[in-house]
Amino acid sequence: MKRKVIYLLVIFIFFSISLVAKEYQVSYVNSARTDYLAVFDYFGKKYLDINELSRIFEGDVDISSDFQKATLNILQEELTFYFDNNWVKFGEKNYNLHDNVQVIGGVYFIPEYILKLFASNFFPNKLNIENDKIYINITEINNYTIRRIVIDPGHGGRDPGAVGRSLYLAEKHLVLDIAKKAKWKLESRLGVEVFLTREGDEFTSLGDRTEFANQKQADLFVSLHCNAAWNSKSNGTEVFYLSTAQSDEARAVQALENQVIKFEDEESKSRYSDLDFILYDMRQAEHLKESADLAKMCQKRLVRKLQTKNRGVKQANFYVLRGAFMPAILVEVAFVSNKYEEKKLDSSDFRNRAAEAIYESVKSFKEKYDKSM
Numbered sequence: 554m555k556r557k558v559i560y561l562l563v564i565f566i567f568f569s570i571s572l573v574a575k576e577y578q579v580s581y582v583n584s585a586r587t588d589y590l591a592v593f594d595y596f597g598k599k600y601l602d603i604n605e606l607s608r609i610f611e612g613d614v615d616i617s618s619d620f621q622k623a624t625l626n627i628l629q630e631e632l633t634f635y636f637d638n639n640w641v642k643f644g645e646k647n648y649n650l651h652d653n654v655q656v657i658g659g660v661y662f663i664p665e666y667i668l669k670l671f672a673s674n675f676f677p678n679k680l681n682i683e684n685d686k687i688y689i690n691i692t693e694i695n696n697y698t699i700r701r702i703v704i705d706p707g708h709g710g711r712d713p714g715a716v717g718r719s720l721y722l723a724e725k726h727l728v729l730d731i732a733k734k735a736k737w738k739l740e741s742r743l744g745v746e747v748f749l750t751r752e753g754d755e756f757t758s759l760g761d762r763t764e765f766a767n768q769k770q771a772d773l774f775v776s777l778h779c780n781a782a783w784n785s786k787s788n789g790t791e792v793f794y795l796s797t798a799q800s801d802e803a804r805a806v807q808a809l810e811n812q813v814i815k816f817e818d819e820e821s822k823s824r825y826s827d828l829d830f831i832l833y834d835m836r837q838a839e840h841l842k843e844s845a846d847l848a849k850m851c852q853k854r855l856v857r858k859l860q861t862k863n864r865g866v867k868q869a870n871f872y873v874l875r876g877a878f879m880p881a882i883l884v885e886v887a888f889v890s891n892k893y894e895e896k897k898l899d900s901s902d903f904r905n906r907a908a909e910a911i912y913e914s915v916k917s918f919k920e921k922y923d924k925s926m
């Protein structure tokens with residue numbers, strides 16, 4: 554009986570915070586982006602989810618392992634909240650929130666009063682609130698280095714890429730779907746611009762892909778592929794970045810991806826002259842460290858999300874990476890030539906997780922390099 558009452562109470566508390574009392578419409582000055590910030594009703598009092606605050610202001614949240622303290626980093630400032638306490642620490646001072654901070658289901662809920670403090674005390678030049686509208690001055694808050702990303706779904710049109718042996722899935726379709734999913738996540742959650750080298754099932758030459766990225770003045774270039782090997786047992790995930798030093802295995806993948814040149818016409822073939830390669834190499838070398846770093850981040854997250862074998866980060870000399878004047882990586886999500894992985898690749902959920910891993914690695918990369926530049 555007692556247990557039943559506790560269950561009911563838990564359900565009651567859960568639902569009491571789930572009620573959205575209202576929403577603020579969020580606009581960003583000098584940007585077309587709009588967003589919403591929900592206000593939750595908790596026993597008649599108004600609260601904001603700390604994660605939502607972090608998202609709106611493009612910051613991050615750190616909660617202590619004992620849930621006693623939460624730190625919110627936004628607009629280059631740090632705010633500290635304490636469990637069941639009505640004070641927030643900003644700089645060296647503490648400010649009264651008038652109601653206690655609540656922790657429900659491991660999530661910090663902050664009294665809505667925090668927005669008044671934002672507008673009047675903490676960020677008067679960066680934030681303005683009028684009725685149910687919040688205006689954030691984005692030029693003040695982000696001076697991002699990474700704003701534009703080109704995602705390159707490999708192959709397309711008359712070049713199917715690798716084709717599976719049991720379901721006959723074509724690499725070109727699989728990578729296009731992952732690219733579209735990643736684009737959506739990056740644009741909606743990270744506020745960056747994403748361009749795809751192809752939107753449909755069309756043939757695009759290797760040179761055109763990087764030329765497109767250079768024209769768009771992209772800050773990152775991510776080429777997406779599915780692997781294939783003669784050995785049908787080969788499986789796992791690997792991410793490449795450009796380098797002249799390489800292993801034999803990397804050379805095999807490189808040969809496979811570079812095969813696309815045979816589908817290209819004479820005109821685009823002539824672009825791959827030796828001299829061009831040397832020039833490209835010099836430009837790309839400037840970004841080698843960043844490319845290697847992005848490759849590592851991406852490899853780690855892909856393997857974690859996809860539960861695939863970790864084949865590690867590798868270096869290779871892909872034509873498609875050579876023309877990119879920006880940090881560039883080539884992702885081999887899984888082996889379409891392996892019947893188990895082909896089956897996985899067939900699942901929309903699997904492809905969605907691959908896109909999520911790409912989104913997360915770009916986010917981490919951006920956080921690291923935006924701050925240091």
Ligand SMILES: [Zn+2]
Nearest residue numbers: 707714778779
């Ligand atoms: Zn490929």
